[in-house]
Amino acid sequence: MIRFEHVGLRYGFGPEVLSDINFTLDPGSFHFLTGPSGAGKTSLMSLMYLGRHPTRGRITMYDQNVSEATRPQLAQMRQRIGVVFQDFRLLPHLSAFDNVALPLRIIGRPEKEIRAHVSELLEWVGLGDYQRALPPTLSGGQQQRIAIARAVIVRPRLLLADEPTGNLDDEIGLRLMNLFDQLNRMGTTIVIATHNQVLMDKFGHPRLLLEAGHLRVVRARGWIRRTMAEVL
Amino acid sequence: MSRAHYDLPLQQDRSAGFLILLTGLMTFLALATCAAALSLNALAFYWSSGLENNLSIEIPAERSKGGLRDAEEIQLLAERVDKALKQDTNVREIEILDQKAMNDLLAPWLGPQQNLAGAEDLPLPGLISVTLGHTDTDILSSLQERLKKIDADLRVDDHQEWLSGIIRLCRSLQVAAVVSTLVIISTTVIAVAGAMRARMEILRPDVELLHLMGAGDNYITAQFQRHALILSSKGAILGILAAAVVLCGLYFGIGTIPLADSMPEHGMLGMLLLMLLLLPLALCLISALAARIMVLRVLRAMV
Incomplete structure (x- = not known):
């Protein structure tokens, strides 16, 4: 699905914020991306959602070298990635409905289909009554749910979420994690950047641990036990 | 729920009114200049056809x-x-x-x-x-x-010396009128493209978001292009109306000699009507094209 080989990233002439990053995400995998603040999680995410090019190394996505992809190919790759930004990045002039509908319109789905899918998803995230509301009139938690709905509406092959449950209460947070789990079972590869130790322990997916720009892949404590249970 | 016409808030542009007014004025000027060029053409035709095959013999x-x-x-x-x-x-x-x-x-x-x-x-x-x-x-x-x-x-005068000077003057003024029209169109196009660029800079975070969601260059560019086309069309309509009023006033009120007497009525009117339609249309299309090219250039600078 996605492979990083000796990837480095620096901003301008500054020091490398990411150094020699190597990892592979298999299709259908689920990872938590964690590490202390300033470790480079957001920078790594931006490389994964093709928001910037690495200053060195090679990124392969869907079996294609990203640096060799044409602009239309890059656009197609991005259409298969859902992103939940830490600051949500909703378009403030568009209603909740239109924000969620945006990815479907970009890929050219018919309006009838868009209406049905978006309404259903907004109902599911508990915002059925806020379809016409503009984001600035909604709470942080509601905005976050719109951002999540927008990221999953196209059933992306790769879902990247930066602190997706940060502004949500436990119940909604759990529902959304279950949604991510469901998507994962349907084949979506998921990476969630989070500091939430409880969440990581509860779901027990492997972790990509970033420290001072270097990455380590860490198996979760409950991973062996769960794998054994699944095998048995 | 109706589909939004724009994903980007282009229609909330407060400078749109200024752009419409500017395009309207420029359209009016371009049409007036073209009408002047046509009148000069008619005048030259009137003079040359009136004296064609005519000569005067003077007995001093x-x-x-x-x-x-x-x-x-x-x-x-x-x-x-x-x-x-x-x-x-x-x-x-x-x-x-x-x-x-x-x-x-x-x-x-x-x-x-x-x-x-x-x-x-x-x-x-x-x-x-x-x-x-x-x-x-x-x-x-x-x-x-x-x-x-x-x-x-006995002196024979075929009027060519006098006539060629006058016609040369007419042609020079016509060239000046055409150049002026081109300058006016260029100015309008630059103003529209500049306004789109400024709007794009303001909306850059939104444009980048669309880009990250997989919107192709054409998807984003089409919105700016449509916006530029709508604004310039509104301005062009204003300009056409103003020019039509002024030109009709001149044509029917003052009754300029070249327009009224020299060329066949339907020919001159036809040319004027064609110009009233084609010039603003060309101006709108060129403005939209300029906006497209400019937005594409900015987009290609993105990752």
């Missing part, structure tokens, strides 16, 4: 060897010229200007003849207006040769 009142010719001598010479010309099959019409016609010609300078004492004694030349079937330099030089045999002082 003063002999080249000295001394003045009296009216009787001039009349005799005119009759000899008339007789010679009538033998030429290429000559369609001969008119010897009589005293009254000469007086009418001189009236703007000397006043009505009846107010002028001793007007009959004025040494006035004899004038013969000739219309030929067709003309070229050989025909003219042959005619001049024959007339010189009657009297060496």
